[in-house]
Each structure stands twice: as C-alpha cells, then as structure tokens.
Amino acid sequence: MESIVVTGVGAVTPLGVGARTLSERWAAGVCGIRDGEGACVDFDPGDFLSVKEARRADRFTQLAIAACAEALADASWEEELPYDARRVGCVLGTGIGGIQTLVDGQDTLRERGPERVSPLAVPLMMSNAAAAAISMRHGLRGPSFSVSTACASGAHALGCGLRMIQAGEADAVVAGGSEAGLAPLARAAFVSLDALSTSGISRPFDARRDGFVMGEGAAVLVLERGDAAKQRGARVLGTIRGYGSTSDAYHVTAPREDGQGQADAMVAALADAGVGAEEIDYVNAHGTATPLNDRAETLAIKLALGERAKQIPVSSTKSAIGHLLGAAGAVEAVATLLALRDRIAPPTLGWSEREEDLDLDYVGDGARPLQVAEGRRALALSNSFGFGGHNAVLCLEGT
Amino acid sequence: MSTAVTEEQIEQVVVESLESFGADPEQISRKATLEQLDIDSLDLAELSQIVQERFDVELKGSDVAEVKTVDDAIKLISTSV
Numbered sequence: 001m002e003s004i005v006v007t008g009v010g011a012v013t014p015l016g017v018g019a020r021t022l023s024e025r026w027a028a029g030v031c032g033i034r035d036g037e038g039a040c041v042d043f044d045p046g047d048f049l050s051v052k053e054a055r056r057a058d059r060f061t062q063l064a065i066a067a068c069a070e071a072l073a074d075a076s077w078e079e080e081l082p083y084d085a086r087r088v089g090c091v092l093g094t095g096i097g098g099i100q101t102l103v104d105g106q107d108t109l110r111e112r113g114p115e116r117v118s119p120l121a122v123p124l125m126m127s128n129a130a131a132a133a134i135s136m137r138h139g140l141r142g143p144s145f146s147v148s149t150a151c152a153s154g155a156h157a158l159g160c161g162l163r164m165i166q167a168g169e170a171d172a173v174v175a176g177g178s179e180a181g182l183a184p185l186a187r188a189a190f191v192s193l194d195a196l197s198t199s200g201i202s203r204p205f206d207a208r209r210d211g212f213v214m215g216e217g218a219a220v221l222v223l224e225r226g227d228a229a230k231q232r233g234a235r236v237l238g239t240i241r242g243y244g245s246t247s248d249a250y251h252v253t254a255p256r257e258d259g260q261g262q263a264d265a266m267v268a269a270l271a272d273a274g275v276g277a278e279e280i281d282y283v284n285a286h287g288t289a290t291p292l293n294d295r296a297e298t299l300a301i302k303l304a305l306g307e308r309a310k311q312i313p314v315s316s317t318k319s320a321i322g323h324l325l326g327a328a329g330a331v332e333a334v335a336t337l338l339a340l341r342d343r344i345a346p347p348t349l350g351w352s353e354r355e356e357d358l359d360l361d362y363v364g365d366g367a368r369p370l371q372v373a374e375g376r377r378a379l380a381l382s383n384s385f386g387f388g389g390h391n392a393v394l395c396l397e398g399t
Numbered sequence: 400m401s402t403a404v405t406e407e408q409i410e411q412v413v414v415e416s417l418e419s420f421g422a423d424p425e426q427i428s429r430k431a432t433l434e435q436l437d438i439d440s441l442d443l444a445e446l447s448q449i450v451q452e453r454f455d456v457e458l459k460g461s462d463v464a465e466v467k468t469v470d471d472a473i474k475l476i477s478t479s480v
Contacts, residue, residue: 051420051421052421055420116448116452118445118448119441119444119448120441123441
C-alpha cells in the first residue's frame with residue numbers, strides 16, 4: 001500500500017510552544033509540570049489569533065489553531081494549499097471539548113439567568129469546534145470532524161486521517177488533537193475517580209506512581225500521500241506505517257488487567273504496517289502513571305512484542321508534560337516522530353524504583369541513542385488508551 | 400427608563416460592543432457597514448443581548464437581520480427603547 005507521510009508537525013505543550021521545543025526539552029529531561037499540573041503557561045492566544053478569532057474559540061480550539069499554524073508552516077502550506085481544497089480533510093480529537101465555556105455558561109445561567117447565556121456558548125464548547133475552526137481558517141473543504149475517545153482521541157484522529165487518505169476520500173489530512181481541561185470541574189471529577197496523582201508528580205512505570213497529572217495542549221500533523229509529497233518537493237518527517245484500534249469491552253475506566261485489548265491494538269498496528277515485532281526499535285507508551293494502566297500496558301507490550309519487549313526502550317512522554325487527555329495521542333505521535341528522526345529514546349523522567357513485574361526498559365536514566373540496524377529506518381509504536389476501553393496504536397517510522 | 404436613554408448613550412454602547420467583538424476602532428463610524436467591520440450574525444446576537452441588559456429592550460430577530468450599518472443598529476435600538 002502506498003505510504004502516508006508526515007510533512008509538518010506543530011505542538012503547544014506544557015514544555016512550551018512548538019513541536020521542536022517539545023522534542024528538545026523532553027530529550028533534555030526538562031519537566032513542564034508545575035504545582036501538580038501541566039499548563040501551557042507560555043501560550044499566548046494573541047500570538048496566533050485576532051481578537052475576533054480568540055473570543056470565538058474556547059482554549060482547546062485556540063491551542064489547536066496555534067499547533068495547526070505551526071504544522072502548516074512546517075509543511076510549507078502557508079501561502080496556499082498544495083491540493084484541491086475539497087481534497088484536504090481535517091480530523092481533530094478531543095476528550096472533553098470546551099469545558100471552560102460550559103462552566104462559564106453554567107455560572108452565567110445560575111447567577112444572571114438564562115437570557116444572559118452567551119450566544120457563543122454552543123459554538124465554543126462543541127467538541128468539533130477545533131476541527132471547524134481549522135477548516136474555516138485554512139479553507140480545508142474536504143471531510144472535517146472531531147473524534148472523541150477520551151485519552152485515545154488524538155491517536156484515533158491520526159488513524160482516521162490515515163484511513164481517509166488510504167480510502168481515497170482525501171489527498172491530505174490535517175489531523176491531531178487538543179485539550180484544555182484544567183478547569184476545576186474536570187480536576188474535581190478526576191479526583192473523585194481516584195485517577196489523579198496526589199503527589200503532583202507524574203511517575204509512569206515507577207513503583208511510587210500514584211495517578212496521572214493533568215495537562216493541556218495540542219498537536220497537529222500534516223498527512224499526505226508519499227508520492228504526492230515527493231512530487232511537490234516536500235520535506236518528509238516520517239511515515240505513518242500502521243494503525244490498530246480495538247476495544248476492551250470490559251470496564252468504563254479500568255483497562256483489562258491482562259492487557260489483552262491493548263496488546264491486540266498493538267498487534268493490529270504491526271500487521272497494518274506489515275512489520276514484525278523484531279523491527280520495532282522503541283515504544284512510546286501511554287504510560288499514564290496510574291497503578292492500573294502501567295501494569296496492564298507492561299503486560300500488553302510483552303504480549304504484543306514477545307521477546308522483543310525487553311530488548312527495546314519504552315518511555316512515557318507524560319513524565320514530562322502530564323496527561324494531555326484527548327491531545328495526548330497526537331502530541332505523543334509528534335514527540336515519537338521527532339525522536340525517531342533524532343534516533344533517540346527520550347526518558348521517562350523520574351523513573352527509578354522498579355515494581356515487581358514491571359520489568360521493561362523504561363529509560364529512567366536520560367535520553368539514549370536508539371539501536372537501529374544499519375540501512376534501516378527507526379520504527380516505533382505509540383500507544384493511546386482511553387476511558388471506555390478504547391485502544392489506538394500507531395506504528396511510526398522516522399526518516 | 401426609555402425616556403432617559405439618549406441616542407449618544409446608545410451609540411456609545413454599540414461602539415464599545417463592536418470594539419469588544421474585534422472590529423477595528425478606526426473603521427467604526429455610523430456609516431460603516433457591518434460587513435466592513437467583519438461583524439456577523441453571532442456578533443449581532445451578542446449585541447442584542449447587551450442592549451437588552453443595558454436598556455431593557457428586546458430586539459426582534461427579523462429587525463436585527465435587516466441591520467446593515469452601524470447607523471441602522473443605533474436607529475433600531477433608539478426606536479425600540
């Protein structure tokens with residue numbers, strides 16, 4: 001099957017504005033988590049949006065617009081689209097959508113009455129707002145919509161974009177994920193579920209892990225057919241080799257303890273890519289730092305990759321930025337692609353205490369070079385699993 | 400209340416609202432069209448809400464849809480208070 005390549009990436013994360021900022025700072029061991037959360041403190045909407053655009057967009061859309069502007073510039077799409085606009089799609093994932101808008105609207109309703117609720121409330125909070133804003137801003141007239149599978153949304157969006165091109169529905173797709181869920185309501189809700197870290201430290205796969213740290217951000221990738229990208233002289237950052245998606249059909253918040261649903265998604269991604277486990281050089285884990293996820297995911301990686309699982313580095317971006325929920329899969333795909341390009345396994349920051357049976361190489365000692373066979377490109381799996389038992393795995397190839 | 404509201408007060412509220420919606424302050428004049436100011440139906444819905452709160456008047460959607468210029472908006476509000 002024809003290759004689908006990535007020609008541009010953009011990201012806004014707790015490590016700063018920019019995909020390269022994310023990649024460089026994570027590799028250097030910088031942590032973007034402050035006071036128990038990963039906020040995008042460097043992000044100023046005014047740098048990317050007019051007054052009108054900014055007030056027409058919830059923060060999750062603002063973050064997506066900024067990440068998209070970077071990705072399109074990175075792909076040299078700034079001036080004009082290289083394809084018929086009707087053949088360019090847009091798929092954005094979000095777990096929650098415009099929750100701050102929802103909260104503000106509820107406050108207005110309670111304090112000032114229904115007639116004061118803003119006419120902008122619906123267009124700001126709807127979960128497809130980011131996809132709509134990007135489609136309008138850049139004139140993308142192919143299929144555009146949002147996907148929502150909790151913390152797997154970003155990965156599902158990329159998988160959806162990949163399939164859209166493979167199915168011939170589009171020549172290129174702008175795909176990614178965004179989330180701005182640092183509202184007290186969301187925090188309280190996750191606390192009630194006992195999912196959040198009480199220490200405020202994101203320690204994936206470590207024996208001391210005590211839950212995830214909430215983060216916000218967005219990432220957008222430009223996907224194109226390999227031959228078309230080559231024809232227009234585009235610089236290629238990597239290839240989406242495969243995608244696998246399964247469901248646990250087990251529990252709304254807990255993963256299957258045996259990791260089977262997650263493993264099945266990894267195996268499906270490998271099969272889709274046409275590569276064997278022995279060819280995988282790195283796994284970018286979902287690695288949320290919840291006791292349940294990291295145990296199930298470790299089992300899943302071993303189920304899917306067999307002997308290979310213990311030979312390769314496995315690290316979690318969430319150790320550096322927290323859990324970006326619906327943006328996580330897209331942000332981590334960007335981080336993975338840039339790591340493959342640089343041929344490094346970025347670290348799981350703060351990992352030092354091994355727990356029994358969590359026996360993979362979690363890269364606790366800083367970034368390290370990937371061992372890639374001569375003449376071959378580096379390959380990785382990027383895992384994303386969401387509440388509801390939604391599993392999405394991407395098989396990514398560097399340049 | 401209606402007798403106390405002057406057209407100047409209405410103009411001031413309209414201009415301030417348009418500015419807050421992102422219209423270029425230098426382009427705002429009574430003759431300016433909403434199209435020139437990039438003011439659309441959503442902005443007008445917000446303006447109607449502001450006017451209702453400030454002057455206690457309810458603008459009819461069909462009347463608001465006829466508004467083409469800043470002057471139209473001010474006159475519609477003036478005749479409604």
